[in-house]
Amino acid sequence: MNIIIVGCGKVGYALAEQLNDEGHEITIIDKNDAVIRTVTSTLDIIGVTGNGSSFRVQLEAGVDKADLLIAVTDKDEVNMLACLIAKKAGNCRTIARVRDPEYYEEINYIRDELGLSLSINPEWAAAYEIAKLIQVPSALELDSFAKGRVNLVKVKVPIDSVLDGIKLRDIPAKVGKDILVCIVERRHEVIIPDGSCVLQAGDAISIIMPLKNASQIYQKIGVSVKPIKNIMIAGGSTIAYYLAKILLNSKVRVKIIEKDSARCKQLSEILPKASIINGDATDKAVLLEEGIKKADAIASLTDLDEENILLSLYADKVSEAKIITKINKIAFEEVIGEMPVGSIICPKNLTAEQIIQYIRAKQNSFGSNVETMYKMVDNKVEALEFKVGAHSKVINIPLENLKLKDNLLLCCIFRNGTIKTPSGKDTIMPGDNVIVVTTHKGLKDIKDILREG
Amino acid sequence: MNYSIIVYILGWVMTFESAFMLLPCLTAFIYKEENGLIFLICAVVTAIVGRLMTIKKPANNMFYAKEGFVAVALSWIVLSIIGAVPFYASGEIPRPIDAIFEVVSGFTTTGASILSDIESMSRCMLLWRSFTHWIGGMGVLVFLLAILPMTGGQNIYLMRAESPGPSVGKLVPKMRKTAMVLYMIYTVLTLAEIIFLIVGKMPVFDAVCTAFGTAGTGGFGIKNDSISGYSSYIQIVVTIFMFLFGVNFNFYFFVLVKKFKDAFSMEEVKWYFILYIGSVVAITINITNNISNLGGNLKHAAFQTASIMTTTGFSTADFDSWPQFSRALLVVLMFIGACAGSTGGGMKVSRIILYVKYFKKEVSASLHSRSVKIIKSDDKVLEGSIIKATIGFLMAYIIVTIVSFLLVSLNNFDLETSFTAVVATLNNIGPGLSRVGPTCNFNLFSDFSKSVLIFDMLAGRLELFPILILFAPQTWRRG
Numbered sequence: 001m002n003i004i005i006v007g008c009g010k011v012g013y014a015l016a017e018q019l020n021d022e023g024h025e026i027t028i029i030d031k032n033d034a035v036i037r038t039v040t041s042t043l044d045i046i047g048v049t050g051n052g053s054s055f056r057v058q059l060e061a062g063v064d065k066a067d068l069l070i071a072v073t074d075k076d077e078v079n080m081l082a083c084l085i086a087k088k089a090g091n092c093r094t095i096a097r098v099r100d101p102e103y104y105e106e107i108n109y110i111r112d113e114l115g116l117s118l119s120i121n122p123e124w125a126a127a128y129e130i131a132k133l134i135q136v137p138s139a140l141e142l143d144s145f146a147k148g149r150v151n152l153v154k155v156k157v158p159i160d161s162v163l164d165g166i167k168l169r170d171i172p173a174k175v176g177k178d179i180l181v182c183i184v185e186r187r188h189e190v191i192i193p194d195g196s197c198v199l200q201a202g203d204a205i206s207i208i209m210p211l212k213n214a215s216q217i218y219q220k221i222g223v224s225v226k227p228i229k230n231i232m233i234a235g236g237s238t239i240a241y242y243l244a245k246i247l248l249n250s251k252v253r254v255k256i257i258e259k260d261s262a263r264c265k266q267l268s269e270i271l272p273k274a275s276i277i278n279g280d281a282t283d284k285a286v287l288l289e290e291g292i293k294k295a296d297a298i299a300s301l302t303d304l305d306e307e308n309i310l311l312s313l314y315a316d317k318v319s320e321a322k323i324i325t326k327i328n329k330i331a332f333e334e335v336i337g338e339m340p341v342g343s344i345i346c347p348k349n350l351t352a353e354q355i356i357q358y359i360r361a362k363q364n365s366f367g368s369n370v371e372t373m374y375k376m377v378d379n380k381v382e383a384l385e386f387k388v389g390a391h392s393k394v395i396n397i398p399l400e401n402l403k404l405k406d407n408l409l410l411c412c413i414f415r416n417g418t419i420k421t422p423s424g425k426d427t428i429m430p431g432d433n434v435i436v437v438t439t440h441k442g443l444k445d446i447k448d449i450l451r452e453g
Numbered sequence: 454m455n456y457s458i459i460v461y462i463l464g465w466v467m468t469f470e471s472a473f474m475l476l477p478c479l480t481a482f483i484y485k486e487e488n489g490l491i492f493l494i495c496a497v498v499t500a501i502v503g504r505l506m507t508i509k510k511p512a513n514n515m516f517y518a519k520e521g522f523v524a525v526a527l528s529w530i531v532l533s534i535i536g537a538v539p540f541y542a543s544g545e546i547p548r549p550i551d552a553i554f555e556v557v558s559g560f561t562t563t564g565a566s567i568l569s570d571i572e573s574m575s576r577c578m579l580l581w582r583s584f585t586h587w588i589g590g591m592g593v594l595v596f597l598l599a600i601l602p603m604t605g606g607q608n609i610y611l612m613r614a615e616s617p618g619p620s621v622g623k624l625v626p627k628m629r630k631t632a633m634v635l636y637m638i639y640t641v642l643t644l645a646e647i648i649f650l651i652v653g654k655m656p657v658f659d660a661v662c663t664a665f666g667t668a669g670t671g672g673f674g675i676k677n678d679s680i681s682g683y684s685s686y687i688q689i690v691v692t693i694f695m696f697l698f699g700v701n702f703n704f705y706f707f708v709l710v711k712k713f714k715d716a717f718s719m720e721e722v723k724w725y726f727i728l729y730i731g732s733v734v735a736i737t738i739n740i741t742n743n744i745s746n747l748g749g750n751l752k753h754a755a756f757q758t759a760s761i762m763t764t765t766g767f768s769t770a771d772f773d774s775w776p777q778f779s780r781a782l783l784v785v786l787m788f789i790g791a792c793a794g795s796t797g798g799g800m801k802v803s804r805i806i807l808y809v810k811y812f813k814k815e816v817s818a819s820l821h822s823r824s825v826k827i828i829k830s831d832d833k834v835l836e837g838s839i840i841k842a843t844i845g846f847l848m849a850y851i852i853v854t855i856v857s858f859l860l861v862s863l864n865n866f867d868l869e870t871s872f873t874a875v876v877a878t879l880n881n882i883g884p885g886l887s888r889v890g891p892t893c894n895f896n897l898f899s900d901f902s903k904s905v906l907i908f909d910m911l912a913g914r915l916e917l918f919p920i921l922i923l924f925a926p927q928t929w930r931r932g
Binding site: 002025026027033040041044045046049 | 836
């Protein structure tokens with residue numbers, strides 16, 4: 001596809017990088033000439049310097065031939081205007097980042113009136129992601145499929161768990177038949193395991209499970225489940241606001257620590273039920289006074305990555321809480337991955353993921369559609385949900401006769417509301433939703449699970 | 454420095470060169486010449502070595518400006534050395550340094566020859582000689598980028614190091630497509646010229662060789678008197694195509710995607726056209742005292758100006774015997790050269806435009822010390838870093854010219870000969886004035902001077918820095 005990206009900030013760059021990897025033709029527009037020069041010499045894309053919401057600049061970037069324009073500058077108004085102009089000038093699909101809560105409340109109206117195909121709000125997406133994790137406290141990561149009925153949950157194998165030292169093949173007999181391990185992360189390795197893989201304590205494993213069996217499975221594998229009743233949020237950013245709003249609705253007590261007193265007043269006005277503390281979240285005394293040791297969950301959401309990491313490390317030391325760390329710029333992921341900072345949330349990647357999922361789904365009008373897509377383990381693994389079309393190459397063939405790619409696992413078939421862990425005798429049928437986990441990137445159709453040739 | 458990726462690229466360059474050598478093979482087959490065997494052996498050996506070098510894809514394909522420069526410079530050197538082998542092996546050019554001079558002159562699209570009797574060469578050798586122009590015109594690495602699916606965005610560094618001009622951009626987002634578009638325009642224009650020449654009753658072999666020489670703005674003829682012996686029609690066709698190949702290829706791209714407004718408002722193309730027409734008129738008036746026929750003079754002036762300005766180097770008349778003003782004007786045009794993003798050499802019209810603008814800015818700054826003036830090109834503000842780099846290029850250019858001039862002077866020829874020999878090779882033109890004029894050749898120089906001129910040709914074609922960087926110690930230092 002021909003894609004124009006307006007704004008080359010964190011999200012713009014991440015998008016350009018990942019979409020370029022998927023083989024799309026990218027034109028990026030930014031006001032800053034130096035930024036454009038850097039990005040065009042590291043990625044195989046073309047850059048245009050100028051105001052992305054100007055008609056002339058958009059024409060120069062080839063909006064008349066573009067299939068999609070994504071506006072991700074830091075200003076909502078510019079994004080919306082850029083999309084409006086692109087819609088009129090090029091009649092392409094448009095995606096805008098709209099992050100101001102005020103606009104976001106009326107996003108449906110804006111989307112309809114501006115003809116946006118998709119609007120994204122990284123802060124809201126991050127907050128929603130955190131809220132999901134809070135609801136399943138033991139999960140390090142949680143991705144849902146089939147409209148939330150199936151989850152792919154990442155947990156650490158606890159010491160003394162039945163899973164420690166077990167062969168995957170033996171799990172159904174010894175532990176329970178609903179447990180399918182899809183990804184094993186051991187130190188720096190990522191494995192899409194087969195039956196002979198032996199689990200060890202300390203591995204991070206991703207298990208596919210139906211929502212209703214979740215607590216049962218946790219009990220079996222020895223992961224403690226204690227519902228979260230209160231949360232301490234460091235930093236009163238927009239994410240904190242959205243998160244507090246979601247959690248207050250499900251009766252979790254929320255405490256927000258924010259440095260800026262004006263922001264505190266504002267927060268207390270819009271979140272009357274939350275307790276807002278005006279203080280420095282990096283001050284140990286403040287944290288202890290506000291009961292960091294007793295918190296069920298702690299989310300480090302300040303603007304500084306370094307502060308968030310340190311805060312989470314401290315929280316890990318002094319409390320038993322579930323920890324969530326927001327990191328904007330994941331550099332040095334090798335180091336961060338080893339530190340006990342709990343679940344890592346990266347708004348920029350969430351946004352890129354959402355957009356790529358949209359593009360993959362749109363790209364494929366025949367055969368099978370990508371319904372959901374997640375990039376996991378630092379973009380090394382993709383988990384995809386396909387809606388299987390009526391004429392796909394893979395249907396009505398027993399799975400044992402399909403030549404699947406290596407490092408690919410067909411982990412779940414969702415048919416007429418029932419969830420099935422597939423075995424060799426099962427077949428894929430039209431209308432199924434199939435969930436696949438793989439280290440291959442850029443799968444666009446269910447037939448891509450087959451070995452080429 | 455990532456050596457494995459450089460080896461990998463060199464391997465591919467060799468593989469492509471061996472493929473290119475099949476064309477002279479075919480020629481030899483058609484004309485039943487035994488020398489074709491030499492090309493065949495050479496192609497097979499090169500292909501095997503090249504294949505061995507590319508058999509293992511480097512695990513680390515990180516690629517930066519440094520690797521880009523070094524890979525390009527080394528590719529051109531390897532290309533030249535291998536390309537010289539058939540000339541030497543067949544004995545048609547008996548001395549290795551001469552063979553290398555001839556081939557470097559071919560690949561860099563210079564067209565300076567050491568041969569005194571061109572017509573005695575076999576046809577496959579003549580074709581190879583002209584074909585090197587065509588290969589070198591658009592660049593081998595650009596060809597490689599069009600064919601090879603190279604991953605990573607860093608391959609822009611390869612194209613930047615090889616393509617002429619102060620700021621090289623892509624036409625379309627994907628590098629590979631850009632390279633393909635460029636080669637497509639190049640091939641279509643070349644084919645058009647071949648057809649026009651054949652329509653003018655030029656023999657097919659001559660037409661193909663002449664078209665290769667024009668397309669790459671090279672200038673190797675296959676006759677001792679270059680183009681003079683052909684009909685007026687053919688001379689006019691060659692004039693027009695020389696001019697066309699000196700135009701920035703972005704122009705053709707804009708025409709292709711029907712952005713006519715953008716195409717015709719390109720500042721560089723406009724000035725290229727004005728400079729060309731102005732020079733033709735000036736030279737016609739200047740030489741009309743000597744020869745009575747105005748039409749003929751106009752034709753010669755148009756041909757010679759196009760030939761020199763686009764740095765091709767064909768000739769229909771001995772411009773060395775023209776009046777001093779015309780000779781001086783031609784030498785000035787040698788420096789200016791063609792458009793950036795074309796196959797021509799020289800400093801490029803776009804740089805000259807920038808220098809004039811900068812000059813005007815500095816003059817006004819010395820009058821009004823508080824004046825603020827932004828330099829624009831095609832309605833876009835030129836950043837300080839581009840201006841700085843372009844002026845840096847001028848410095849390097851002057852220094853290389855002066856040093857080469859001094860070294861070549863050791864041969865003890867007159868000033869005009871030594872100076873224009875350096876200018877004609879550094880700017881990839883071919884013929885100079887006096888003893889290296891259009892009717893003479895470069896065989897009179899010593900081996901040492903020839904080596905200096907070989908260096909100049911390569912440096913000029915790759916716009917100095919890639920070749921200069923090879924000699925900078927910090928390129929090879931660790932870390």
